[in-house]
Each structure stands twice: as structure tokens, then as C-alpha cells.
Amino acid sequence: MSQSSTERIVADLRAWIAAAPPGARVPSNRALMHEFGAGPVTVQKAMRQLIALGLVESRPGIGTFVRATRAVRPADYGWQTAALGAPPSRTAALSATHRQVAPDAIALHSGYPARELLPERAVRQALARAARTDAAMTRSPAAGVPELRAWFANELAAAAPAGVAHAAPRDALITAGSQGGLSSIFRALVGAGRPMLIESPSYWGAMLAAEQAGVVLVPVPTGPAGPDPAAVERAFAETGARAFYAQPNFANPTGASWPVETGRAVLETVRRHGAFLVEDDWAHDLGIDAGVRPLAALDDDGHVIYLRSLTKNVSPALRVAVVIARGPARDRIVADRAAEAMYVSGVVQAAALDVVTQPGWAAHLRSLGGQLRARRDLLVQSLREHAPEVHVEAVPAGGLNLWARLPDGTDVDGLVRDAEARGLAIAPGREWFPAEPSGPFVRLNYSGAEPERFPEAARILARSLAATTSA
Structure with a gap:
């Protein structure tokens, strides 16, 4: 011993x-x-x-x-089956991106970057400083800490061209992560039983929030260059939708970025139909080969509802996001958030503001872009060399993921199970489609831990593909 x-x-x-x-x-x-x-x-x-x-x-x-142990009879929860009824389709289970995997598995399924890509020291120091302030013992305003709201508003204003009235701090609402913001936007601006356009494929969390709000999703096909503006026009005209949810920059899962012309055309369509564009700028600080051009920076009449989160580039523990909206739309969203969550922890807000206003923040973002480039390129090269049947149509200029097409007829669920049994966790693509998938896809996160194992991951994927195809 x-x-x-x-x-x-x-x-x-x-x-x-x-x-x-x-x-x-x-x-x-x-x-x-x-x-x-x-x-x-x-x-x-x-x-x-x-x-x-x-x-x-x-x-x-x-x-x-x-301690003495008591024998207990197994609990019988059968009565809950009748009380609950059939589960909603998307809320029946957690996303595959949330599942726990074996400690030694290669994890390409997650939606978060590895710990070593985050500013851990700055986060720890910021939390310690925030805990020593009044924020540790007081409630924050319903709309958020004024200084953090001003920082987000100024970030967006800096991208606005001359002549466009930029957002003010009053237009910003701090939320505990983007998911709560999406829920409030959909409830307050669309409403149960009403249609909303959404790219297909698109972020599964937005589809979940829409389903919980009772919103009817109208898929609009999208590709490496975003949706066809003519298809967006037709969808608005045919459905009478009052909003379009989209990720114009480094979309999750495809990594697509809209060309300038597409963004302007979609924005004009939204204006003509008196509707809202819900712009989810989830990867604002995750650029690799290109920066971000928020469409909200071109909007001065309240048609764009802008959402940006710090969760992916600061820390998953600091769930802080902003919704920037103008006019009555902003007031309705604030009222909905206050009814659901009252306010966001002042300590978390203070720590997040501390991190992004430190002198080293810009250097961290430059380093992050370089590290993401190396990981992305290594995974792309590994797939080309060891799993050529897995096709990546467009290498993303930013974000965290590759969107990979598998051969037609692939049993994606079987492939995912086989790969996990061999030590590789990947996410099946069906979760990102608001209707039937347009083909067999998987999403691969290149920002996870142990990038040196990407070649091994590609070899496992090739073996699993061969095994499930032959079966």
C-alpha cells in the first residue's frame, strides 16, 4: 500500500x-x-x-x-408518461454536441474551443477582481451593466460606414449567453404560430429556441456563399414571415460567409417586407482569413436585431452575450428577458468587461486566429490524405467547424456510432437542418484539444465509413 x-x-x-x-x-x-x-x-x-x-x-x-444502508424499492415513474405526453421533437434529447465521450477519445463533436485557446489567466484574474467589487453583492440593471452595454455598442458602431446612424448603448441588452437572447427575440418579435425564415442548414440552438417559442420555421437553402437573395424574396412573399434568422459570417455549421452583395440584397428585401433580420454574429472574434462585416452596422432604421456572444472566445463559464435592437422591438425584448431571467449576474458581466478591455485582448485575438488556422488546415489536410471520400466543399475563413459531405447513402447515425466505438466523436449533420437533411453530413470541430491526433481521426473516419458502407 x-x-x-x-x-x-x-x-x-x-x-x-x-x-x-x-x-x-x-x-x-x-x-x-x-x-x-x-x-x-x-x-x-x-x-x-x-x-x-x-x-x-x-x-x-x-x-x-x-453508514447503514437501507434497501429501497425501485422508483416507478410510469405515471409521468401520461402526464407529460409525447415529447417535442427537438427537446426530446440533448444535442449530440453535448454528449460525454471517453476521456481518451478524439473529440471533434463539441461546439467549444479547447481550453488552451482561451485567455485563462485573464479570466481568472478578472473573476477575482470582480468578486471584490460591489457587483458581488448587488443586482445589476435588467438591461445589463452600462459599461458593458457601451462596449458592445461601440464595437458595432466602429464597423458602421460614414453616414449610418450607429447603435447607442441604450440599444444594447446583456443576456446570459445567446440562447436566452434568441428565445426572447423569437417570442417578442415573431410569436407562437407565426412563420420565420431560417437558413438550411443552420444553428440547431436557434431551431430549438424557435420550437420552444412556438415559431413555425421556413427553411431557405444556403450554401458556401449564403442564401440566394431571390429565394429569400420568394419566401417572404409566400409566407408573410416577419423575421429571418441568419448567420452571415462563419455560419454554424457550414462556415459560410455571405458576400457583400448578398448581405445588402437580403437587407433590402427585409426592409421591403417590413420585417426583421436576426443577425447571429456568434463567431465575431473567430476570424482566420477574413474579418467580420456585421450587417447591423449598415442598418439605421431598426430592421436588424443583432446578437453577439463572448462564450466561445472568452470562456464557456462567462456566459455573456448582447442583443442590440432599436425602437419598440428593443423594449419588447427587454421586457421578455426581465420576465424570464430578471437580470444577468453583475460579477459575470464585470469579469467579461474586464477581459475584453485589457491591453492584451487584441494580442489574444491575433494569436487565436493563428492557432485556429493551423488546426483548420491540419484537419483539412488530414481528411484529404486519409479520408478522401469525406468532402469539404468550402474551407471556412473563420469559425470553429468543417462541414463535411459524406457519400450518398451513408448511414450517418451508424457511422457516428462506429466512429465513437473506435475512439472518435463526431456530430451528425441532421441536427442543423430545420427540415429533412439535403444529404449525409457531419460537423467536425477543429478547435478541440489534441490537434496532433487529427490524422488519426481522419483514418478512423475512413475506416468507419468503409465499415458502415459495406454493412
């Missing part, structure tokens, strides 16, 4: 507890330190784990004892 790790002590004591009668005294910490050759901190950690598991109980001044 020379190994002194907490895990070894917990494992050995669990075996001892399983054979011991209820109420048996557990050896003292001093005895355990001697037996395992461990320090007091290690033994204390092990005991805390056993207490948390409910296996032992501590009686101050007396000792630690094996």
Missing part, C-alpha cells in the same frame, strides 16, 4: 466498507496516513469523498463510521 493517491485510498476503503458491518468504526486519519504512506491532506480528501458518496458518516468528537 505504498501508493498515496486519493483515488487509491478511496478505492481500497470502499472495498473495506463493502465487507464491514453498518456502524463499524473507520480507521482514524492517523492510522490511514500510516497504512497508505499518505499525508493528512490526501487522507482528508479521501474521507470527504466517502462522506459525499454517503458511505460513511462523521460524528464529531467520536470518529467516523460506516
